[in-house]
Amino acid sequence: MPVWAHTKLVRKKDKKLQKDIQYVDKEASFKWNKRSTIFKMLEKVLETHEMCSNTNGHCLISHLLNSMGLAHIAYHPIQGLTPGERQLVNIACALVLQPKLVILDDLLSGLDLSVQSQVLNILSHIKKKRAITYLFISDNLNASYYISDQVAVMYKGRIVEKGTVSQIYEEPIHSYTQALMSTVPSIYKRERIVLKGAPPSSSCPSNGCPFYRRCPFAQEACKSRQPLLREIRSGQFVSCHLHA
Template identity: 35%
Template structure:
């Protein structure tokens, strides 16, 4: 019996910018997520990780591919069917203030999803709202206030409460702590970990911050120009990365007592992905002739460790 909650198969989201040019924001991405797991998605700005999250939930319509959630393919659902499924998967956004209506009281913002999905009576909904505020570490009386009356960390707690209010199975968290102070980041990450246990949640956690991803994730997928180039459990990936791009990301992280960053290995200057062959070819210090001509497939090179690299795949 499978424990799989989400399966993404060959998902593509392309944006035509002219008759001759297309931006491949998500380019043939496949992976699965187990129930109760936190899968971190990490990569540079512009790698397609946020578009991937929105495409899975169909907040952005994918160009092609399949997304299967709880055994149901949601990529082919009509608007009415999709609306019925949305209570099962929700999103936490990077900017909590932008996702909260400034004209509505917090209690009304939180009650709105319950009304949309016709969950509970009016009295029951009010009880759920008060309870959810307390669950995310806020006083129930704060429901009478407006979003501008709260700090960034408090607004993100409200955003989390809004995502949880319909009791979803899957949460996609898109850079949920990047706009917060470091001390507040830790509080929010600990809150998400606690909520995972309390509500049996599954997370897709999107971030560019390697430290944050390592702290909270069970597995990590590294994206580069719309593709997953490496995926493994968090401990393995950070201890023994196999893809040259992952190595360059980790080399760019300063470590106390280690000395200066290896600037050559950590070089992140890039104008665009290589048009043919491996997309990382133009930046890779280990490149070979085959890398320029043929694109490597994402293959399992060790138990649960996947890499899209000709050199690594050959050595496996």
């Protein structure tokens, strides 16, 4: 295959990957043309990815805005939107491409509770209607419980436990997960667990378990060996020497 043909093929695959995997965070709105309307901006997104921008494209945009409750402001300038509306438009820019995976990073930060609820309800509604997967990155435990099917708990950049939402929230195994879930009394029906000590410094990474200084069940092995992620129950994995 000629070099130019191979390059063209790679670019075509990259473009498809960019369409299939979309990333949404709270900062996206800072890059917008504030004078543009929502409808025009979504049209531009379709054009950039060489998707239909004619009647079919207009129908796709109109249907999406209707399903997200944004139809009434479709032709309003972006600069006049509320923070909640801006975040919904962030999401619309991703969903209009009909991706397979949407990465939602710290999506609800800075929004009041009523707007958070609105955003989550819309995401949940769209997930039921489409073959779509969300990767929801958040420290909002209530929101994660509402939107998730599977949950991975991370400590200092490492997964310490993962499983179904009911396993993680109602039957956590790792001591960090138990302490974390004890802050959600409406779900985790046990006494609040208060951890002692401070997280390790990122500038001095350890070869052992990053949680061992704060873990009430720490063993000698925890200081020097990073525990593997093992399946303890069906579908529930834990990284802990205590459960090795």
